[in-house]
Amino acid sequence: MLKRPFLQTALMSLLGLSLISCGGDSATDRISNNQPPRDLTEADIPNGQLGIKLPFYTENVDFEIYEHNSNTLIKTIDNFSGADIVTTIPAEYSRQLLRIVMTPRDNARVYDVLQNKLVTFNTPIHSISNIGLVVMGPMQEFIYQRALMLTGQFVLETADPSLIQNKHLSLAQSDVNRSLGNIFTANFPSIWHETSLSGLGYIQDNAKKVTYQMTYHSLGHLKRWSIAHPSNPYYSDFIQNIAVDLRDGYLDGKSINGNQTPFIATLQTTRNIDPAKNNSIDYAALQKSARENYGNEVKAGAIEVALSFSESQLNPTAFKELTNSTVITQPSPINSTTQLRTNGAGDYTRAFGFTHSAYCSNSNYPCLQGMNADTTSSTYSDIEALVGYYQTPTCTLNVAPLGQITLSVGDRIYFSQVNNDTTDHALRISSNNHRYIWNIGSGESYSPFYIQIHVTNGKIQQAFAGHSTQPYPTQLEEELAYCQFT
Incomplete structure (x- = not known):
């Protein structure tokens, strides 16, 4: 005592x-x-x-x-x-x-x-x-x-x-x-x-x-x-x-x-x-x-x-x-696809990707269009699992929680922003290994600029910056920067 x-x-x-x-x-x-x-x-x-x-x-x-x-x-x-x-x-x-x-x-x-x-x-x-x-x-x-x-x-x-x-x-x-x-x-x-x-x-x-x-x-x-x-x-x-x-x-x-x-x-x-x-x-x-x-x-x-x-x-x-007090909150019995979290310890990070088979107009793969990074409203973030700082000896990729994307290669720095428009989309290349191509675009310019990120099993593998005239590109026509993370 x-x-x-x-x-x-x-x-x-x-x-x-x-x-x-x-x-x-x-x-x-x-x-x-x-x-x-x-x-x-x-x-x-x-x-x-x-x-x-x-x-x-x-x-x-x-x-x-x-x-x-x-x-x-x-x-x-x-x-x-x-x-x-x-x-x-x-x-x-x-x-x-x-x-x-x-x-x-x-x-x-x-x-x-x-x-x-x-x-x-x-x-x-x-x-x-x-x-x-x-x-x-x-x-x-x-x-x-x-x-x-x-x-x-x-x-x-x-x-x-x-x-x-x-x-x-x-x-x-x-x-x-x-x-x-x-x-x-x-x-x-x-x-x-x-x-x-x-x-x-x-x-x-x-x-x-x-x-x-x-x-x-x-x-x-x-x-x-x-x-x-x-x-x-x-x-x-x-x-x-x-x-x-x-x-x-x-x-x-x-x-x-x-x-x-x-x-x-x-x-x-x-x-x-x-x-x-x-x-x-x-x-x-x-x-x-x-x-x-x-x-x-x-x-x-x-x-x-x-x-x-x-x-x-x-x-x-x-x-x-x-x-008799409660430290552990029991999960709600009502299922939700928007609110995944139960109070307390645990990893409630939303997995990156989607399950539907719908294509966007002119896309070659199943597509999720108008991606969201805004967690201040009732909506959920599509990019939560990828948020973070990725670095190699020659380049860095910064994926901010609220959607600011920065790719730095040498002394060149490229920016884009997830803002729910059509140029912010993910293409599911393969369901077996959860392989996606995620495009974050600035669609207001002619030959739109994109930062393109390749994701496999919830991990970022590669990032590119460049231009493409295609609305849902799997490869950028004019590549300005490239970074390999694995």
């Missing part, structure tokens, strides 16, 4: 100290501030100010606050220690979108509630928000990295974060929340020592029930990671690795196509490449094991953490309801 005797805990609270080394009082393991952090809420933030709330007491980190769209640095906070801060934003930026970056120093540490001590903290966290209360925790970094991917910037080291727009943030937040659930929200209490969770208990209070279960489910994710991937510091490792995994929008043990950032895959999933199975019933069955195993492990972790704090004795009603 992590719970200390009541008298010892009470004395520490009176003294304003929390000795957080298990069984010791080394100054290197002691929280240095004399007052516990506030449990900061939106109501605590005066007009014109920004409140920053951390899930756990953290020390020796720097903050940079930018006006997001212009990348203008408007404020810095150096060598901060604590779990919350309220700071004034210059009036001229108070209505602007802000980007907050928390960067750990070499000696940065964070309170580890599972081990009851300070541990190394070594990962930056980014958040993009309006003025008010901003949480700087795992979910913000997950959303930030996913949003960068949605802009078509797949190499973080060279990415321009100011290209992230509200539509990217909204899509990213939806993807992350559907993968992990609503964890580490603004109602997550700032935890600074082992007694920080003691006030969460409730009896017949639905709002407190939601906060209680959200808090322990959040800690359940951390507990699961610490068991599956023992390390110190596991909190930083959890953030870094899950962020990379979620770059493709799913908690699936994979990342975006062409990802170059090493990461630990915390689960294994199977990706569907057969468009005949692009329906919610088949996807729910295919991802059932990953979804349920991960959810069960998170719930077991949440219960284990609660037991370590004697919640079954201190808050029996809340603990019982936690044991």
